[in-house]
Amino acid sequence: MEELKLKLSVLPTEPGCYLMKDRHGIVIYVGKAKNLRNRVRSYFTGAHDEKTMRLVKEIVDFDFIVTNSEVESLLLELNLIKKHYPRYNILLKDDKSYPFIKITKERHPKLIVTRTVKPSTGTYFGPYPNAYSAHETKKLLDRIYPLRKCNTMPDKLCLYYHIGQCLGPCVYDVEAEQYKEMIDGITRFLNGETKQIVDELKEKMAVASENLEFEKAKEYRDLLGHIEATMNKQKMMTKDVTARDCFGFSVSKGWMAVSVLLIRNGNLIEKKADMFPINDDVQEEFFRYIAQFYDLKSNLLPKEVHIANGLDQEVIDQYLPVTVVQPKRGQKREMVDLATKNAEIALENKFEMIEKDEARTTGAIDRLGEVLNIETPIRIEAFDNSNIQGVDPVSVMVSFVDGKPSKKDYRKYKIRTVTQPDDYASMAEAVRRRYTRVRKEGLPLPDMIIVDGGVGHMNTVKAVLLDELSLDIPVAGLAKNDKHKTAELLYGDQAAIVPLKKNSQEFYLLQRIQDEVHRFAISFHRNTRRKTSVTSRLDDIEGVGPKRKQKLLTHFGSIKRMSEKQVEDFTEIGIPAPIAERILEALNA
Structure with a gap:
């Protein structure tokens, strides 16, 4: 989701088409826009009808193709829909479609x-x-x-x-x-x-x-x-039906972006784009990319390849068994220019994303360190608890490195020593177990620890670190408001409120950390409760082993439904009557 937000923030404001993709990379919706940035962002803000909300829930990535006009984007949209047949274009379409003149x-x-x-x-x-x-x-x-x-x-x-x-x-x-x-x-x-x-x-x-x-x-x-x-048909729809690929490229800050427009039967059907660092001559890198592009089995050779003027056409002629053209004017030249324009925008977006990402991650931790008067907290570890009235208490730790989640370092703790509802004791156990192991295995210590809570949680963690483990690590607390949203950062011996602007990147970073540790804790607790509720009530019943338990749950669906049945319902699926009686007695006790 964070990557998606970054891509949204650097979208161009020009006309074009956008392709929404699901987690499998499949195009699920194609649309056009007069202003790509405004249109695509609108899906992720404001209220929508039920069908659009279903679409947005499935979107994990998107791509776009810039065009020269809104008319071009409209007819390009038709071509892309015919190529990908996205299912949400069927679900979301109204009764209108585009008109044809017919004899x-x-x-x-x-x-x-x-x-x-x-x-x-x-x-x-x-x-x-x-x-x-x-x-x-x-x-x-x-x-x-x-x-x-x-x-x-x-x-x-x-x-x-x-x-x-x-x-x-x-x-x-x-x-x-x-x-x-x-x-x-x-x-x-x-x-x-x-x-x-x-x-x-x-x-x-x-x-x-x-x-x-x-x-x-x-x-x-x-x-x-x-x-x-x-008759103002788009430049995307050429008069001849020659299969051709139009290549354009752009170079900046040691990176090259190459954009390829694939034209088949006179229609632009797809855009491919890649970005990579370059260490060689620009022309050599570009020609090498083209040669490798057609090495892939999925890329069938067209009849023609169009490239910009000023390049050594003879070199690429040696690479490819197709006609290489350098159009000097007209519609074909415009297509090469459009490919180049898409490559330029791809690079601009990349650098904008890098700049924004640095501001919200490394820049945020730098400023957070300055505000707290500590070394830049490159590694931040955050703790949170979860339980329901003391049942199945768990604690979790999430790790952020350079302002980004480091999921391989996340840890889960089933609380062993706490039998009554005690948030402080649960957090103390998790912190003790975490840093005892860190010291034992020589793992990197965090530069800062954040607890989801106030003064009491902070003091509990400090006592474990200093008194038991002799570790001096800065500890901060995150307090929430009535709406359960991050409100204040607490720090220091008196747990004073740290003055942070609510629209600053360092505050947004703290919000992301608190939301992530809370999400991780709730998820772990739900899974723990689900497993416990199944095992504790069936495993103690004589005559119910793993296979029989699986058979019962598969047939009845849940413990609750099972408890509402009669002995005959069990015997019908092969459970002996005495065992069925024991099951019902245990579940309804």
Whole structure:
């Protein structure tokens, strides 16, 4: 979670797409954003509906691809959804999907706008980022190419015939060749060959203006705007279907980031990015990365590899059995530039994360040491207890090194010497056992000990350290407020409140330590109670061994349910009646 927060804090504010991943690294949701930072952060702040909350609970990581515009991000989102088919895009989607323009496969074809794609029923163009513009463009095409409009063929000519938008196939014979010519014209237009029609509209608009027909001129102007909006397909969707990979890189502070945009069938389907320290010539490192990239079995060779100008193309030609291109202009050059831009952002994010991480960890412990007037507490160990009315008392210790959890050093203690509820005695036993072993095995001592509690807990720990173990280690206490949140740091002989700003990184560090030791204590206590509640009530019953106990728990589900059953319920699963009677007697005693 801490890593996720850091990544959120350094997200770029540019448009693009984001891919949410679960703990297995599987993409579970794809979205687009005008501002990546604001959009992705919004998932982790504020209130959400139930479906979105389910999504957020599963997110452990995310990736993103920066685009040049919001339109690009919208259509890139479609490509990524088609590639990954994320299950939450299905769970969270509303009834809307993106529109297509369709020419139906019929004897008398129609031109329609639809959100449902069934390839066998017609030819589809799209998807389009703007439904309104798609409908307006369809209206324009209706004026130019008079295909039929009705769903059911009437027995007489309709209004569309009389205004020139239908050939009247209900009454007159229309040759298949005539339909073919119209369909070819529509196809060329929707594939982007709009110059001829645009020129005609501009000419008509000029004529209408000269004739003071301003309403008609405005109509032509609006149609031109709709055409431009509808045909504004993203740079991600190229006109040819050549499989190509576009590489870009960036270098800073001894690190290189390489970004690869994978384009298949004219669509950008994936971005791969890696960062690594470099010790060689920049060009050599970049070419070595490309060669290793295609050594991996999972990376199939494309037809073309595009790289930036200024690099020695002949060198990479020797590495790869594909065409290497250095585009100098146009859409292909823009894709290489976009790959480079993504690499630059990846490096910027890395260094921002390092800087923020240092501020919240090593910087925080430096300032904490200054405030307490002690050596920088590089290793901090914190203790907490957990029990319910003295039952199954446990104590735990967590270790933070350089301001980060060191989970391999965490320790659990089942309290052995305390039989009554006694928080101080429980903590004394855990501290005694911990540092007796530390001294015996020559393990590193902490620079500071934190106890979850106040003056009494602090004095208890100090007495064990000084009087019993002759250890002089700074001990601080963390007091909580009424809402059970970290409120004050206590330190010194009088357990005085240490003045810390609540928004400082050192205070946030103390919060993380207290939350972590409390979480660890509660988790350990729950597991202990679960095991104890099972073993103590069944293991003392004559005739109930490990296998029979497992059989009983598997069948009945819990001790409580077992206690509510009759002898017959036990005999049905092969438990002898005398043993069943003993079980019920013990459980209901």
